[in-house]
Amino acid sequence: xxxxTTGHYLGxxxxxxxxxxxxxxxxxxxxxxxxSIELILNAVNINLIAFSSNSQNVRGQIFAMFxxxxxxxxxxxxxxxxxxxxxxxxxxxxxxxxLLKW
Amino acid sequence: xxxxxxxxxxxxxxxxxxxxxxxxxxxxxxxxPLVRGKSPKIFGHISILAMLAAIGxxxxxxxxxxxxxxxxxxxxxFATFFRVLVxxxxxxxxxxxxxxxxxxxxxxxxxxxxxLFSLVGQCVMVTANELIxxxxxxxxxxxxxxxxxxxxxxxxxxxxxxxxxFLLGSFATAFLLYGVAIIYGITGTTNLSAIxxxxxxxxxxxxxxxxxxxxxxxxxxxxxxxxxxxxxIWAPDVYQGAPTPVTAFMSAGPKAAAFxxxxxIFMTAFETVGTGWEPLVWVSALLSMTIGNxxxxxxxxxxxxxxxxxxxxxxxxxxALAARSEIGTAAAxxxxxxxxxxxxxxxxxxxxxxxxxxxxxxxxxxxGLGVKQPLTAALLTIFLLSFIGVPLTxxxxxxxxxxxxxxxxxxxxxxxxxxxxxxxxxxxxxRILVVMYMHEPGEATLAVEPLSFGxxxxxxxxxxxxxxxxxxxxxxxxxxxxxxxxxx
Numbered sequence: 001x002x003x004x005t006t007g008h009y010l011g012x013x014x015x016x017x018x019x020x021x022x023x024x025x026x027x028x029x030x031x032x033x034x035x036s037i038e039l040i041l042n043a044v045n046i047n048l049i050a051f052s053s054n055s056q057n058v059r060g061q062i063f064a065m066f067x068x069x070x071x072x073x074x075x076x077x078x079x080x081x082x083x084x085x086x087x088x089x090x091x092x093x094x095x096x097x098x099l100l101k102w
Numbered sequence: 103x104x105x106x107x108x109x110x111x112x113x114x115x116x117x118x119x120x121x122x123x124x125x126x127x128x129x130x131x132x133x134x135p136l137v138r139g140k141s142p143k144i145f146g147h148i149s150i151l152a153m154l155a156a157i158g159x160x161x162x163x164x165x166x167x168x169x170x171x172x173x174x175x176x177x178x179x180f181a182t183f184f185r186v187l188v189x190x191x192x193x194x195x196x197x198x199x200x201x202x203x204x205x206x207x208x209x210x211x212x213x214x215x216x217x218l219f220s221l222v223g224q225c226v227m228v229t230a231n232e233l234i235x236x237x238x239x240x241x242x243x244x245x246x247x248x249x250x251x252x253x254x255x256x257x258x259x260x261x262x263x264x265x266x267x268f269l270l271g272s273f274a275t276a277f278l279l280y281g282v283a284i285i286y287g288i289t290g291t292t293n294l295s296a297i298x299x300x301x302x303x304x305x306x307x308x309x310x311x312x313x314x315x316x317x318x319x320x321x322x323x324x325x326x327x328x329x330x331x332x333x334x335i336w337a338p339d340v341y342q343g344a345p346t347p348v349t350a351f352m353s354a355g356p357k358a359a360a361f362x363x364x365x366x367i368f369m370t371a372f373e374t375v376g377t378g379w380e381p382l383v384w385v386s387a388l389l390s391m392t393i394g395n396x397x398x399x400x401x402x403x404x405x406x407x408x409x410x411x412x413x414x415x416x417x418x419x420x421x422a423l424a425a426r427s428e429i430g431t432a433a434a435x436x437x438x439x440x441x442x443x444x445x446x447x448x449x450x451x452x453x454x455x456x457x458x459x460x461x462x463x464x465x466x467x468x469x470g471l472g473v474k475q476p477l478t479a480a481l482l483t484i485f486l487l488s489f490i491g492v493p494l495t496x497x498x499x500x501x502x503x504x505x506x507x508x509x510x511x512x513x514x515x516x517x518x519x520x521x522x523x524x525x526x527x528x529x530x531x532x533r534i535l536v537v538m539y540m541h542e543p544g545e546a547t548l549a550v551e552p553l554s555f556g557x558x559x560x561x562x563x564x565x566x567x568x569x570x571x572x573x574x575x576x577x578x579x580x581x582x583x584x585x586x587x588x589x590x
Binding site: 017020024030033034037040041043044047048050051054055057059060062063066067070073074077078080081082084085088089097099100101 | 234237238241245248249252255256258259261262263264265266268269272273276277279280282283284286287290291292338339342343
């Protein structure tokens with residue numbers, strides 16, 4: 001069996017990116033959209049760590065840790081905003097949030 | 103990597119503005135439960151003092167410019183210019199928030215703490231010389247601004263604005279990060295100067311297609327943040343739904359900081375691959391100007407009109423970026439300063455007029471303002487004339503320098519289309535003037551309250567600034583010229 005190379009990780013990351021983008025663009029539930037954004041951030045992390053281990057340079061791993069911390073902060077704020085919206089509008093579906101438009 | 107990792111005192115001094123802001127923001131949050139409800143205005147005073155101190159610290163830091171923390175930050179003229187700019191925007195936003203917070207009976211402590219935290223992020227963004235720091239600064243600024251956009255928890259419009267801002271903002275950040283990860287992979291570094299060295303060396307330069315993909319991804323992420331077309335969709339909704347003083351803040355401060363990042367990344371790290379990204383910026387500039395101006399023509403809601411106008415103004419700054427020259431960078435800096443002042447001023451007038459619950463936001467609510475409140479109307483007139491680009495205002499010289507830079511870089515078509523766009527824009531700004539001076543006072547203008555002290559300050563200061571930039575532009579322009587070579 002062939003060993004797993006950096007290229008495999010990059011392929012996995014690209015696939016996660018595409019799944020994430022498709023999720024953001026097509027899903028109605030805002031919770032699933034949030035999950036899709038997390039998926040893209042994890043695709044970035046895989047990329048960074050693969051590059052880091054490929055070039056024996058620790059900077060990418062440090063960057064990945066910052067991204068993990070940021071993703072947590074972002075999810076906390078995002079869910080808070082979502083709860084505020086749910087209390088007022090009783091919905092978490094993106095297409096029912098349509099007060100502001102031209 | 104130096105053996106001694108402890109920062110020197112010079113480095114700490116270069117980071118002093120951020121330290122002051124972060125400490126004071128935390129101090130406000132600690133103080134909040136102790137004095138809550140007793141003296142709500144104290145937090146505004148504290149945050150203004152903190153921002154003034156941070157401006158002083160930024161100017162002081164510039165007396166000894168240089169890198170800090172192993173080259174992560176770079177305190178140069180460019181960083182100092184934008185630090186002072188975003189802090190000034192913060193002060194004006196806080197001045198225009200006193201009356202608003204009082205009127206809506208909102209908590210003041212958290213509000214001012216969030217403004218200070220957002221400013222920490224913006225100061226880090228404009229100083230960072232390193233992609234990790236840029237990302238961290240961007241997120242500190244964005245997360246605080248997401249919360250501010252939805253600050254009125256019981257207002258459905260604010261909820262919706264915060265949600266849209268959050269979803270599209272974090273989506274954009276994810277794209278930016280993917281671009282950054284690829285750049286890290288092909289160059290092995292995240293330092294802007296080091297990236298520039300790798301990309302400009304023809305023997306080590308990585309494949310053009312990969313660089314192109316990374317630059318395009320980062321462009322998408324940053325264009326979202328500065329509301330450049332075709333990634334401007336979120337801006338009108340968010341600017342309309344968010345509380346007006348917050349709109350004033352986020353349409354000037356975070357936007358200027360995002361443009362600073364844009365200029366720094368694209369004019370240092372990616373300057374050598376400029377022929378590759380110039381078409382991207384060219385198209386985005388044209389689309390932003392055209393979509394912004396033509397959509398603004400048909401708006402009845404004043405906040406939405408100003409939101410589209412701010413998209414158009416982002417387009418003008420992108421023209422300066424497309425010029426890919428030091429003159430272009432200096433022109434963009436000058437324009438952002440002029441834009442920040444007129445935009446904050448115009449939104450402050452809207453905040454003054456809109457009344458409790460922000461019900462009076464349509465264009466017709468300005469009818470007869472010139473009769474009822476001549477001073478407010480005169481100040482709004484100054485901002486609108488500056489938006490149009492009438493001589494003697496900062497907006498005129500801003501546009502003049504941008505189009506001059508574009509012509510020097512042979513962007514003739516972009517200049518022509520930009521000037522045509524400015525002519526279209528004059529129509530909807532003049533429409534506000536006509537309603538304000540030619541129509542009889544309506545129900546809304548009759549009910550408007552007298553100008554409070556904070557709001558008058560938030561209107562008069564940018565009006566003075568607009569005139570200063572319009573009559574004596576050379577001092578600021580010389581500083582911008584000197585700073586446009588960055589620290590490289």
